[in-house]
Amino acid sequence: MKSRLKPYPSLSLFASILVLATITAHAQGDPLASWNDSAAKTAIVSFVEKVTTSGSRDFVPAPERIAVFDNDGTLWSEQPMYFQAFFIFDRIKALASQHPEWKNREPFASVLKGDVKSALAGGEKALMEMAMATHAGMTTDEFEQIVKDWIATARHPKSGKLYTEMVFQPMLELLAYLRANEFKTFIVSGGGIEFMRPWAKRIYGIPPEQVVGSSIKTKYEVRDGKPVLVRLPELNFIDDKVGKPVGINSHIGRRPIMAFGNSDGDFQMLEWTTTGDGARFGLIVHHTDAEREFAYDRESHIGQLARGLDEGPKRGWTIVSMKDDWKVIYPK
Amino acid sequence: MKSRLKPYPSLSLFASILVLATITAHAQGDPLASWNDSAAKTAIVSFVEKVTTSGSRDFVPAPERIAVFDNDGTLWSEQPMYFQAFFIFDRIKALASQHPEWKNREPFASVLKGDVKSALAGGEKALMEMAMATHAGMTTDEFEQIVKDWIATARHPKSGKLYTEMVFQPMLELLAYLRANEFKTFIVSGGGIEFMRPWAKRIYGIPPEQVVGSSIKTKYEVRDGKPVLVRLPELNFIDDKVGKPVGINSHIGRRPIMAFGNSDGDFQMLEWTTTGDGARFGLIVHHTDAEREFAYDRESHIGQLARGLDEGPKRGWTIVSMKDDWKVIYPK
Numbered sequence: 001m002k003s004r005l006k007p008y009p010s011l012s013l014f015a016s017i018l019v020l021a022t023i024t025a026h027a028q029g030d031p032l033a034s035w036n037d038s039a040a041k042t043a044i045v046s047f048v049e050k051v052t053t054s055g056s057r058d059f060v061p062a063p064e065r066i067a068v069f070d071n072d073g074t075l076w077s078e079q080p081m082y083f084q085a086f087f088i089f090d091r092i093k094a095l096a097s098q099h100p101e102w103k104n105r106e107p108f109a110s111v112l113k114g115d116v117k118s119a120l121a122g123g124e125k126a127l128m129e130m131a132m133a134t135h136a137g138m139t140t141d142e143f144e145q146i147v148k149d150w151i152a153t154a155r156h157p158k159s160g161k162l163y164t165e166m167v168f169q170p171m172l173e174l175l176a177y178l179r180a181n182e183f184k185t186f187i188v189s190g191g192g193i194e195f196m197r198p199w200a201k202r203i204y205g206i207p208p209e210q211v212v213g214s215s216i217k218t219k220y221e222v223r224d225g226k227p228v229l230v231r232l233p234e235l236n237f238i239d240d241k242v243g244k245p246v247g248i249n250s251h252i253g254r255r256p257i258m259a260f261g262n263s264d265g266d267f268q269m270l271e272w273t274t275t276g277d278g279a280r281f282g283l284i285v286h287h288t289d290a291e292r293e294f295a296y297d298r299e300s301h302i303g304q305l306a307r308g309l310d311e312g313p314k315r316g317w318t319i320v321s322m323k324d325d326w327k328v329i330y331p332k
Numbered sequence: 333m334k335s336r337l338k339p340y341p342s343l344s345l346f347a348s349i350l351v352l353a354t355i356t357a358h359a360q361g362d363p364l365a366s367w368n369d370s371a372a373k374t375a376i377v378s379f380v381e382k383v384t385t386s387g388s389r390d391f392v393p394a395p396e397r398i399a400v401f402d403n404d405g406t407l408w409s410e411q412p413m414y415f416q417a418f419f420i421f422d423r424i425k426a427l428a429s430q431h432p433e434w435k436n437r438e439p440f441a442s443v444l445k446g447d448v449k450s451a452l453a454g455g456e457k458a459l460m461e462m463a464m465a466t467h468a469g470m471t472t473d474e475f476e477q478i479v480k481d482w483i484a485t486a487r488h489p490k491s492g493k494l495y496t497e498m499v500f501q502p503m504l505e506l507l508a509y510l511r512a513n514e515f516k517t518f519i520v521s522g523g524g525i526e527f528m529r530p531w532a533k534r535i536y537g538i539p540p541e542q543v544v545g546s547s548i549k550t551k552y553e554v555r556d557g558k559p560v561l562v563r564l565p566e567l568n569f570i571d572d573k574v575g576k577p578v579g580i581n582s583h584i585g586r587r588p589i590m591a592f593g594n595s596d597g598d599f600q601m602l603e604w605t606t607t608g609d610g611a612r613f614g615l616i617v618h619h620t621d622a623e624r625e626f627a628y629d630r631e632s633h634i635g636q637l638a639r640g641l642d643e644g645p646k647r648g649w650t651i652v653s654m655k656d657d658w659k660v661i662y663p664k
Binding site for chain 2: 066194197207208210211219220227229236242243245250251252253272275
């Protein structure tokens with residue numbers, strides 16, 4: 001047996017890599033460097049420390065460290081409208097030559113004229129019609145490529161940035177910090193699941209199987225011997241409000257211990273998460289920074305936040321003021 | 333910087349644990365010890381080695397090493413009927429006192445008389461009615477507890493074993509072997525997702541978020557200030573046949589590189605998996621062992637296997653003969 005006790009060469013190499021990794025992490029210093037040293041940051045760090053300290057009364061085994069994040073307004077911006085709506089409008093323009101009838105049909109006609117306000121005047125019904133016209137009719141592989149091409153080039157009308165440059169640096173740090181503490185991080189968003197998956201790994205470090213979102217139905221077909229999944233213009237699931245706990249149960253199958261949102265669309269997700277047994281954590285990102293990002297809450301049509309502000313503090317949820325709690329908004 | 337190069341105490345400890353873990357693995361010898369040294373075993377090991385060998389033409393990065401497993405007939409037995417059907421019948425008996433009307437209503441009346449054949453005479457419609465009557469109307473937490481209590485005590489009518497003792501030892505070894513090679517293992521079953529999740533981690537090492545199955549709808553409600561998810565008697569999704577690639581896409585969001593099934597209900601899952609780009613692996617467990625388990629295929633009402641036998645070998649799928657390829661069937 002004695003000879004086996006010598007570390008294998010691969011093990012020594014592994015140990016060296018570990019040493020290097022540890023040094024690197026140490027050199028980087030504070031894992032939440034973009035957070036001011038305010039109550040919000042303290043609350044996050046205290047919670048993570050108590051659930052990860054072996055022997056602590058609040059210790060949670062690693063497999064149960066599930067953290068869920070809303071996307072629009074929580075991980076990236078969402079004004080002046082959801083970024084997926086910009087995608088829809090761009091797709092309508094790209095597909096217009098194949099749909100000459102759109103020139104005379106609302107809401108498409110308004111989109112083609114560049115009149116966003118009129119295009120959205122039809123409310124949810126109009127938006128759904130545009131979503132179906134642009135998100136269905138192709139295979140899942142084709143749609144993935146369309147999203148990848150768009151997200152790599154399309155720019156926000158106000159900031160001129162790529163949409164993926166409008167993610168929140170403090171939240172990127174938070175995602176990494178939680179994963180370093182053996183949390184499994186999930187997105188739970190009202191946005192389209194297949195709209196987020198093509199870039200969520202690259203931007204957030206979140207793999208496709210940890211993205212939960214709204215969806216349309218798909219159908220399995222074999223075309224010339226090659227199987228495909230065809231996207232159908234039929235709603236499957238809306239992952240918003242009371243739908244978020246339903247989506248969490250369906251995809252994750254266990255109750256998260258941390259939840260992060262920014263609007264009343266996240267209320268039930270935070271409620272479901274924070275009313276479970278044992279240590280729980282809820283956090284709302286409050287958009288208070290008109291200068292560096294946007295300022296909105298109770299009266300906003302996008303990302304309305306009223307109940308969360310009224311009830312959140314009483315429920316022990318942490319309210320983050322972007323203006324006061326974050327040193328920077330976007331990555332440099 | 334020099335002092336930082338000294339390994340931290342925790343790192344030394346970690347390295348020691350690694351050494352011990354390596355020794356233990358080595359001492360255990362063959363990770364697929366219950367598999368005979370036949371073509372099936374060779375095919376599995378060759379595939380895993382080529383996709384995990386860095387620099388190999390077929391190398392697959394760890395996050396893309398997705399392996400999907402059917403459950404009934406692939407990871408555990410399924411005769412003389414799906415084990416979940418035994419659960420349904422036991423639940424009907426347990427709930428009978430609350431449903432006096434069942435005494436005179438089929439298929440419930442036959443179940444209560446112990447006449448399984450008549451109870452199942454109504455086919456899928458009758459089974460669905462019984463499933464809804466026993467799987468809906470409670471919260472998800474309540475249902476989880478019901479499943480846990482049943483699975484801990486109910487025994488198979490022929491073998492007298494707990495159902496969880498009728499899992500296949502060679503497949504348990506395969507699951508562990510794949511995970512040791514950084515595969516992420518998922519169940520993709522026609523069975524109920526919430527029927528499998530309460531014990532899949534303990535028995536298979538597969539956490540709830542990696543279980544895909546058939547489901548009913550749920551509804552979020554707040555009862556006396558306490559949120560619950562109520563299970564509704566309404567079908568949500570059937571994860572079988574063409575539904576399996578749909579379920580895989582919905583839950584996992586990427587195409588697996590290995591798929592394991594046993595019946596024609598798994599055909600599309602294997603087809604979807606093995607027609608992707610790059611190295612792919614499909615395997616069918618053929619129930620050929622009447623003595624140690626059950627022998628059935630083309631004519632069986634449960635787990636029918638015909639197309640898989642006809643087309644599988646031409647498609648490069650590995651066909652496992654339980655009688656010839658497995659040293660043991662169940663764990664000792």
